[in-house]
Amino acid sequence: MSATPFGRSLWLVLRKDLTVEVRSREIAYTTLFFAASCVLVFAFALVREGRAPEGGAAGILWIAIAFAGTLALGRTFERERQSETLRALLLSPMPRPAIYVGKLLGIVALLVGTEVVLVPLVVFLFNARLFAHPFWLAGIVLGGTIGYAAVGTLFAAMLVRARSRDVLLPVLLYPVVVPVIIAGVQGTTALLQPNFDAALVRFWLLLLVTFDVVFVVLALWTFEAVMSD
Amino acid sequence: MPKWFTPAAVLCGLMFVISPLLIARAPDESSMGMVYKIYYYHMPSAWMFLLAPLVCGVSSAMFLVRGRPGDDRRAWAAAELTVLFGALTLITGPLWARRAWGTWWVWDARLTSSLVGWMIGWAYLILRRYGGPGSDKLAAGVALFGAVNVPFIFISVNYWRTIHPPTTVVPRLPVEMGLPLWFCVFAFLLLFMLLMTMRLRLEETRARLDDLYVALDE
Amino acid sequence: MSQPAASSAVAPDFSFVAVDEVSRAFGRRRALSRVSARVEAGQIVGILGPNGAGKSTLLGILATLLRPTTGQVRYGDLGAARGAALRARIGVLGHDLFLYPELTARENLEFFAGVHGLDRPGDAARAALARAGLGDRGDDPVSAFSRGMRQRVALERALIHDPRLVLLDEPFTGLDDASASALLRRLHALRAAGAMVVVATHDLDLADGLLDHALFLRDGRPAAVMARPERLRTTYQEVMARPPGGAGA
Numbered sequence: 153m154s155a156t157p158f159g160r161s162l163w164l165v166l167r168k169d170l171t172v173e174v175r176s177r178e179i180a181y182t183t184l185f186f187a188a189s190c191v192l193v194f195a196f197a198l199v200r201e202g203r204a205p206e207g208g209a210a211g212i213l214w215i216a217i218a219f220a221g222t223l224a225l226g227r228t229f230e231r232e233r234q235s236e237t238l239r240a241l242l243l244s245p246m247p248r249p250a251i252y253v254g255k256l257l258g259i260v261a262l263l264v265g266t267e268v269v270l271v272p273l274v275v276f277l278f279n280a281r282l283f284a285h286p287f288w289l290a291g292i293v294l295g296g297t298i299g300y301a302a303v304g305t306l307f308a309a310m311l312v313r314a315r316s317r318d319v320l321l322p323v324l325l326y327p328v329v330v331p332v333i334i335a336g337v338q339g340t341t342a343l344l345q346p347n348f349d350a351a352l353v354r355f356w357l358l359l360l361v362t363f364d365v366v367f368v369v370l371a372l373w374t375f376e377a378v379m380s381d
Numbered sequence: 382m383p384k385w386f387t388p389a390a391v392l393c394g395l396m397f398v399i400s401p402l403l404i405a406r407a408p409d410e411s412s413m414g415m416v417y418k419i420y421y422y423h424m425p426s427a428w429m430f431l432l433a434p435l436v437c438g439v440s441s442a443m444f445l446v447r448g449r450p451g452d453d454r455r456a457w458a459a460a461e462l463t464v465l466f467g468a469l470t471l472i473t474g475p476l477w478a479r480r481a482w483g484t485w486w487v488w489d490a491r492l493t494s495s496l497v498g499w500m501i502g503w504a505y506l507i508l509r510r511y512g513g514p515g516s517d518k519l520a521a522g523v524a525l526f527g528a529v530n531v532p533f534i535f536i537s538v539n540y541w542r543t544i545h546p547p548t549t550v551v552p553r554l555p556v557e558m559g560l561p562l563w564f565c566v567f568a569f570l571l572l573f574m575l576l577m578t579m580r581l582r583l584e585e586t587r588a589r590l591d592d593l594y595v596a597l598d599e
Numbered sequence: 600m601s602q603p604a605a606s607s608a609v610a611p612d613f614s615f616v617a618v619d620e621v622s623r624a625f626g627r628r629r630a631l632s633r634v635s636a637r638v639e640a641g642q643i644v645g646i647l648g649p650n651g652a653g654k655s656t657l658l659g660i661l662a663t664l665l666r667p668t669t670g671q672v673r674y675g676d677l678g679a680a681r682g683a684a685l686r687a688r689i690g691v692l693g694h695d696l697f698l699y700p701e702l703t704a705r706e707n708l709e710f711f712a713g714v715h716g717l718d719r720p721g722d723a724a725r726a727a728l729a730r731a732g733l734g735d736r737g738d739d740p741v742s743a744f745s746r747g748m749r750q751r752v753a754l755e756r757a758l759i760h761d762p763r764l765v766l767l768d769e770p771f772t773g774l775d776d777a778s779a780s781a782l783l784r785r786l787h788a789l790r791a792a793g794a795m796v797v798v799a800t801h802d803l804d805l806a807d808g809l810l811d812h813a814l815f816l817r818d819g820r821p822a823a824v825m826a827r828p829e830r831l832r833t834t835y836q837e838v839m840a841r842p843p844g845g846a847g848a
Contacts, residue, residue, distance in 0.1 A: 155683030156716040164713045172701045175740075240697035243662060244714045245687035303526060310522055315513035323507055327500040328526050331533035334541050355540070363533055370529055377445040378522045380666075514625055595624045 161246040165254025170261065172231070179227045184266050187220035188273060195277055209280035210340035214296070214333055216270055217263065221300050222322050224262050225308040228255070233312050242379060252305065252375040256368070259301045267293055285343050288353050292343070295360030296336035300329050302364060306371040310378050335359045382582060390575055396568035403561045417480060421561055423473035425569035427495075430470045432573065433463040434498060437505070438528025441521035450588060453517045456524055457509060458580035462573060463502035471499060490539035497534050501527035612688065612763060613675025614640045616661065616795060621670035623656055623819075630656040631819045633670070638764075638795045638812075643786060645806055646799040647835060648816035654799035655694065657816070658766050661797060662691050674764070687715065690762030692770055696753035700742035704733055704752045707741060708759060715760035727755035732781070746773040754782065764795045771802040779805055807831040817843065 173179060194212040198205050232238040241251050271293070275282050282289055307324050311317040339356035342349060404421045437459035444452035474492070475485045486492065501523070508520045616638045623631040631653045638644045646654045659665040660672060663686060674685060691697075698707050708727050712720035728737045731751040741749060750773065758765065771779055786809065789796050800806055807830070815823040815838045823838045 155687070156714060160716075161714065164710060168699070168702070168710050171706065172699060175701045234695075235698055235700065236693060236695040237697055237699055239664065239693070239695075240691075240711070241714070243664065243686055243689070243691055244711070245683040245716060246714055247683065306522065306526075310519045311512075313513075314508075314516060314519060316511045320508060320512060324504045324523050327497050327504055328523070328530055330497050331530065331537040334537040338537075338541055359533070359537060366529065366533075367526070370526065374445060374522050374525060378518045380518075591624070591627050594627050595622075595629045 156244070156246045156250075158247050158250045161250035162254045162257075165241070165246075165251055166257050169228075169255065169258035173258075173262065179224055179231075180262060180265060182227070183220045183224045183262065184269055186223055187216045187266050187270050190216040190219050191270065191273055191277065199278075207341045207344065209274050209278040209282070210337045210344065212278070213270065213274045213340060214336045216274075217267065217297070217336075218300065218326070218329070218333060220266055220270075221259075221263055221297075221304060222325065224259060224266075225301075225304045225325075226318055226321055228259060228262075229308045229312050238309070238312055248376045248379060249372045252309070252371060255309065256301055256305045256371075259305055260297055263297045263301060264294070267297065280344055282340070282343060285348065285353075288350075288357070289340070289343055291357050292336060292339040292353070292360065295357055295364060296332050296339075299332040299360055299363045299367060302367045302371055303328050306375060306378070309375070331363055332360065335363070383578065386575070386578060389571060393568060393571040393575055396564065396571065400561070400565055400568060403564055406561075417477065419473050419477050421565050423470060423477055424562065425566040426466050426469040426473060428566065429466040429569050429573050430463065430495065430499075433459050433466055434502065434524075434528060434531075436577075437463060437502075437524050441524035441528070444521045445518070445525065451585075453521065454581055454584040454588070455577075456521060457517075457584065458577050460502055460505040460509075460520075460524065461580060462576060464499065464506060465576070466573070467495070467499035467502060470495065488538075490535055493538045494531070494535045497538075498527070498531065501530075613677050615675055616764060617673040618657075618661070619670050619673065621657070621660060621667040621672060623653075623660060623665060624668050629819055631660070631667075631816075634814070634816070634819075634821050635670075636812075636814050636821075636824070638797060640763075640793045640795055641790055642811040643790050643796040643798065643809055645810040645813045646797065646816060647801065647803070647806070647813055647831075648822070649801065649839070651818075652816040653819040654816060655768055656819075658691075658768050658797065658799055661764070662689055662766055687760065688763040690757040690760065690765045692754055692757040692765075692767045694768050694772075696749055697756065698741045698749060698753055701740060703738045703740050704728060704731075704744070705737040707752060708756055711756045712759050717760060723759055727759050730785075731755045747775055747778040750774060751778060751781070754785065758789075762794065765789060765797070767796070767798045767800075769800055769802075770798065771800060771805050783809060803832045803835055815839070 191212055194208075194215070198208055198212070229238070232241075242248070271282060271289070274280055304321075304325055307328075308321055311320055311324075314320060335356045339353055339360070342352045342356065400421070404418045437456050440452045440456035440459060443449070444456060478487070479485055505520050505523055505527070508516050508523060512519060618634060618636040620633045620635055621631060622629070622633055634653075634657060636644065646657055648654055656665065660667050674688075677685060699710070702710065705724050705728060708724035709720040712723040712727075717723050725734075725737075728734050731754070733748060733751060736744070736748070741752060744752070750770070754770070757767075770782060774782065783805065786796055786798070790811075798806065798809075810828060810831075811826070813823075813825045813828045813831075814821060815825070815835065817839060820843070822841065822843075825834070828834050
């Protein structure tokens with residue numbers, strides 16, 4: 153055999169990441185706590201006379217996800233940087249795209265774990281009836297998370313050996329994920345409307361899915377090129 | 382510098398000097414005053430602001446595929462021009478808008494997309510400056526992602542806007558495609574090519590110096 | 600071309616590595632300048648030189664992590680090809696040990712065995728732990744190990760897929776006598792099995808009598824190439840004391 157099979161490589165990387173995370177739980181806890189703190193800060197900043205601004209809950213949710221995501225991405229790749237284990241993975245005969253997808257799925261799992269706590273928190277604090285349409289909500293949140301993570305994983309991997317990597321990640325990432333944030337917030341807001349418009353939610357969901365597909369494919373294509381010297 | 386550079390530079394300078402005269406003599410549109418004439422600079426500037434990221438994105442893709450330093454240099458130069466012409470556009474635009482619409486900024490699809498695109502250009506430059514070694518490949522990746530992102534940004538911002546009732550109506554721009562406009566477009570295009578050439582030359586010379594420096598020690 | 604003894608006989612193999620006039624520059628900084636060398640199967644080659652001489656850069660190029668600015672590296676009949684097939688035959692022990700501190704020694708070994716496509720990663724890991732003399736500590740997290748123990752695990756990790764070309768960057772750093780002797784024995788065994796071993800080190804006393812060939816680097820340039828160097832420390836000092844510009848051998 154020369155190159156390790158794609159599926160097996162992916163599974164190995166993913167399982168390793170999850171094992172390491174479950175052992176230490178460091179990133180999970182810190183990310184979660186940070187996201188919850190964000191939500192609280194926004195609550196203090198925006199709530200007037202005990203009520204959140206019109207449609208504010210959706211925005212707050214997605215900002216918290218974006219900030220927490222940056223933290224999770226940074227910490228995950230910092231870990232790889234410390235023992236140069238990313239270099240070891242690149243030295244192995246695993247196909248590079250498999251490394252990317254394995255890492256991507258790990259990040260998505262981490263963020264989804266955070267959102268499982270974050271969404272009820274937002275519902276609770278802002279009286280936002282997000283669970284009125286649970287499947288649509290799951291779709292929007294998952295679609296947005298994948299899009300954000302797809303770009304974020306590539307950029308964070310690229311920056312592993314760069315200087316100023318901590319501040320460069322948000323500088324590079326946020327402008328590129330603007331469509332994800334917009335679609336996520338708009339889709340979530342649409343779910344909160346009393347007169348629920350399924351077509352509108354479907355539009356935003358479709359935009360997210362398209363973004364995800366396009367950018368995962370693009371990342372798979374560029375991963376090899378940007379990681380080689 | 383190539384032979385055409387100096388004559389072209391002279392021509393470009395002359396065109397910019399002459400342009401205010403042409404613009405002032407352009408037929409006035411209804412009740413607009415002089416400030417509206419800034420539109421003759423704003424629109425060509427905006428077109429260059431569209432051209433530059435296109436060049437940057439294509440060069441970045443070519444660099445990732447072929448790995449030739451020439452492609453990388455062109456991408457970097459194009460990114461700088463994106464930021465430059467973007468700045469011009471985003472300054473002249475609001476100056477015009479203040480008169481035409483009574484407000485400095487509206488969150489419509491085109492303006493917002495332009496702002497985001499401009500920020501991606503800045504992100505590219507910051508990465509090149511502070512990213513350390515290897516940031517040429519990384520920046521190429523960012524540029525490629527930014528370029529592919531353009532339709533998504535536009536669509537999402539467009540539909541984001543139509544949810545809320547528009548605060549101002551953006552009218553069709555009542556500027557005639559007359560001589561003054563084409564004159565300015567040509568002048569700006571010439572300026573674009575001159576700046577690009579200068580910048581590329583600078584980087585090529587720098588690269589050649591590096592090679593000589595290294596070869597000296599052999 | 601000799602066939603490898605291991606199970607992975609399908610992957611393309613090579614019996615020598617030829618470095619042809621390889622240079623590598625990082626902008627203005629010239630890390631390597633026209634280095635040539637050749638490693639045959641069943642040889643241990645040393646790359647010797649002070650800090651900053653370019654040893655790690657050369658190893659990086661041999662490992663296919665870096666591309667030379669000029670010149671090329673040929674891996675037997677595979678030519679200058681890159682790719683997964685080539686990487687499958689190279690094992691690297693770097694300065695940073697490439698181990699996940701949160702995982703146990705066994706888990707690290709199993710992971711890398713799987714990553715290299717071995718059919719039975721569990722068995723391979725067990726065998727590797729035994730060879731490292733850490734059979735009873737296999738289920739402790741690597742973060743709890745001493746430097747010497749981590750080095751042993753890292754060495755096994757680098758060798759778990761039976762590589763043809765073994766690259767070691769400062770492998771003797773921080774090792775106690777027993778571990779250093781064990782490492783030396785391991786290198787001799789690798790040579791006997793027909794592998795190509797390239798060691799970058801400035802631990803001259805330990806490397807004495809180990810090397811079939813030595814490449815002395817100074818400021819990225821080859822200062823000397825020697826076969827079977829004796830009295831390594833004296834030889835090294837002599838070579839380094841020569842004025843630059845004289846590439847001997």
